[in-house]
Amino acid sequence: MNDLKSKVAYLQGLSAGLDVSAESKEGKLLQGIIEVLDEFAESVGDLEEAQEQLEDYLDSIDEDLYHLEDEIYESDDMDACGEEYIEVDCPGCGETVCFDADIVDDDDVVEVTCPNCDEVVFINDDTHQAADEPEMLLGKVSSDAKDADEDI
Template sequence: MNYLFQKVSYLQGLAEGLGVDDTSNEGKLLLQIIDVLGEFTEVLDEVVEDQVGLEEYVSFIDEDLSDVEDEVYDDYDEFDEYDDFDFEDYDEFELNDDCLDCGDSCNCEE
């Protein structure tokens, strides 16, 4: 970001050295453009500083979340009830039930 400040300072010095003043319309325009460039540079510098701060903050949150995940999900890894369960033994099922209206037996097999 320092190079932008240097370039704007160079333009200010160049305008001053060339004798650009606000007595002519072109001089007013050039001086205003240089001032706006200086303001843009300052705002951009603030945005970059904020971005760096946000990156650090997100990094800390990510580390904290990782710690929480380790605490919460480590228990589930140790006692995963589906690790030793064999689903192939339960491909078929049979349902026997009595009808509530007529009392007939209803059988369903798959």
């Protein structure tokens, strides 16, 4: 901002030194241009100041969010009861899907689906197949499809 203001001040001094009459057409035009440039320089200075304030505010929000994420994810890693979570990468979209490890020991067959693309990423049947092993999961889906066809 100081650079723009100093350049406008230089132009003001230069126009005063040219001995151009303020009453002439050229003098009025030159004076008007310099006034507009001065207003632009002030506006740019105000914008720069506001931008700096916004950046400072954003940095403080980012730092607060970082501390909050640390607190939240630290408590998510290990629950108060000691429950652990299993992570599986979805073969469809690549999203990491986390679910409770107790699902593996559940007596009922449970399918875990990706929240992004709804693809099955884990089935807790006897083979405990996960989507990380796509050939095994595809084999299971194929045999399920055959069983469904036979039932018809």
